Amino acid sequence: MTDAAPSPTARVAQERSAGRSWAIALLLASASFLVLFDSLAVATALPAIGDEFALRPGVLQWVVSLYSLSIGAFLILGGRVCDVWGRRRVMMAGLAMCTGAGLLAGLAPNLAVLLAGRGLQGVAAAFALPAALSTAAGEFDTEPWRSRVFSVIAFAAWSAGLAGAMLGGVVTTQFGWRWVFLVTVPVGAAALAVARVLLPADRPGAVSGQRLNVASAVLVSAGLIVLLLGLQEIGGHGGVRAPLLGGAGLALLVLLVVVERRSAYPMVKPGLLASRRRAGSYLAFGTYCAGYTALIVIGSQALQERYGLSADAAGLALSPVLVGGVVSSTLGPLLMRRFSSRTIVVTAMALCAVSLTLIATSGSVPRMVPWLLLWGLCSGPIYVGLTRECISDAPEDDRGTASALFECMSHLGGALAVAAFMTMLGAGIAFRSVELSGALVVAAGALLTLLLIPRR
Structure with missing residues (x-):
């Protein structure tokens, strides 16, 4: 006996539900797009900004650095605020702040106002990103939508990187550097308007019994x-x-641990770090980001110093990574249907380690291209698999903090890697050896994933 076909009314309801799900997924992805587009597009606009304000390179670099520092510093606070005050409130506040900060930076009459806008953009991102990821985990609690929404967010992030790298220079040349910031304003305003309609109200329990320390x-x-x-x-x-x-910085964080142990309302609940699944996901993402730093930051310098490429040409040579990331982000849901997240992440990270090894030893730029593409093709499944394992596994009332800890690993992993790898270069160690060290870090991350993340 076969099941009866769905009635016309049921089909309409299913289609309407699927349409709403796609709309929410695209809304959440817009937060990642806004954050990452500006972070890469602004790098191409730095010479024009420096010319207008007559800035030295050391001062000019703060236009980029202040943004990154603001995100890294406020991510955990942003995640905790999501859990205490509600994801919808924080998401809308983050989008509103991001839109206003983009307008402020785009209309800045001097460097001080521009830096204020960049700092506010970073703070806005630090609140919007954990709100988006925790909302994704909360709204989509079954497959295939759970993997699908993280795949859409990953696709937006890699697309923003590609668009920022490729279009930032075009926008600056054709319309001026201010439009690198102003182009995000209508996108942010539209996302804010859609969020008011689509995002469900915060649960009454989301704000009861919790306080911000x-x-x-x-x-x-x-x-x-x-x-x-x-x-x-x-x-x-x-x-x-x-x-x-x-x-x-370490002393302040040690003092934080002392305060947290005595607090009835800790910023990071001990259970979030006690879970092997989440701890493994955090470490895996941190090691992946360290390897990505070796690939992009050290790789860009190697292309310029070893192979004589200009900065623009080096960026173009590395673009297969972004292309591969865009493509592979769409593969996450398909892979999740056949394999476990653990299997996918371990395999993809092992392939990333192999690709970075082959890039370091390739000897010429054309020989690097397939291995750069391979890294990108492995990156989408890593992000989708780890977010699914880490954030979805967290308790409902702690998903904002869990999302923030996950995103924070990219900043800490990248910052630690830059410090270590640049120190190695300063000590006279060759580019090839530094890149191979990055490959070892990624391989160690694959092993940690295998050992720490339990089977499902």
């Missing part, structure tokens, strides 16, 4: 920003300031 909030943000500044100084050969800043 102000002391922990200050310590975690101050500790992270000082630590990241120290790591940035190490990467830039900052002399005595680097260890002083790094030590101060």
Whole structure:
């Protein structure tokens, strides 16, 4: 006996539900797009900004650095605020702040206002990203939509990187550097308007029985920003300031641990880090991001110094990574139907380690292209698999913090990698050896994933 076909009314309801699901997924993806488009597009606009404000390169770099520091410093606070005050509120506040900050940066009459806009953009991103990821996990709790929504977010992130890298220079040349910021304003305003309609109201229980620990909030943000500044100084050969800043940042984070252990409302609940599944996901993503730093930051310098490419040509040579990432982001849901997240992530990270090894030893730019593409093709499934394991596995009321910890690993992993790899280069170690060290880190991440993330 066969099941009866769905009635016309049921089919309409299913189609309407699928349409709403796609709309929410695209809305959540817009947050990733806004964040990553500006972070890469602005790099191409730096010379024009420097010319208009007559800035030295060291000062000009703060247009990029302040944004990255703001995201890294406020991510954990943003995630905790999601859990305490509600994801919808935080998502809408983040989108509104991101839109206003883009307008402020685009209309900036001087460097101080531009830097204020960039700092606010980073803070907005630090709140919007965990809100988007935790909403994705909360709204889509069954397959295939759970993997599909993280795939859509990954697709938006890689597309933003590709669009920012490829179109940032075009926008700057044709319309001026200000439009690199202003072009995001209508996108942010539209996303905010759609969010008001589509996002469900925050659950009453999301704000009951939880409080924001102000002391922990200050310590975690101050500790992270000082630590990241120290790591940035190490990467830039900052002399005595680097260890002083790094030590101060670590001291603040140690004090945070003391305060957290005594608090009835900790910023990061111990259970979030006690889970092998989440701890393995965090470490795997951190090691992947360290390898990505070796690929992009060290790889770009190697292309310029070893092969004589210009900065623009080096960026173009590395673009197969972004292309592969865009393509592979669409493969996540298909792979999740056949294999476990653990199997997919371990395999993909092992292939990333192999590709980085072959890039380091290739000897010519054309020989690198297939291995750069391979890295990108492995990247989408890694992101989809780890977000699915890490965030979806977290308790409902802690998913904002779990999302923030996951995203924070990209900033800490990248910052630590830049500091370590640039120190190695400063000590006279060859580019090839530094890139091979990055491959070893990624291989170690694959092994940690295998050992720490349990089978389902």
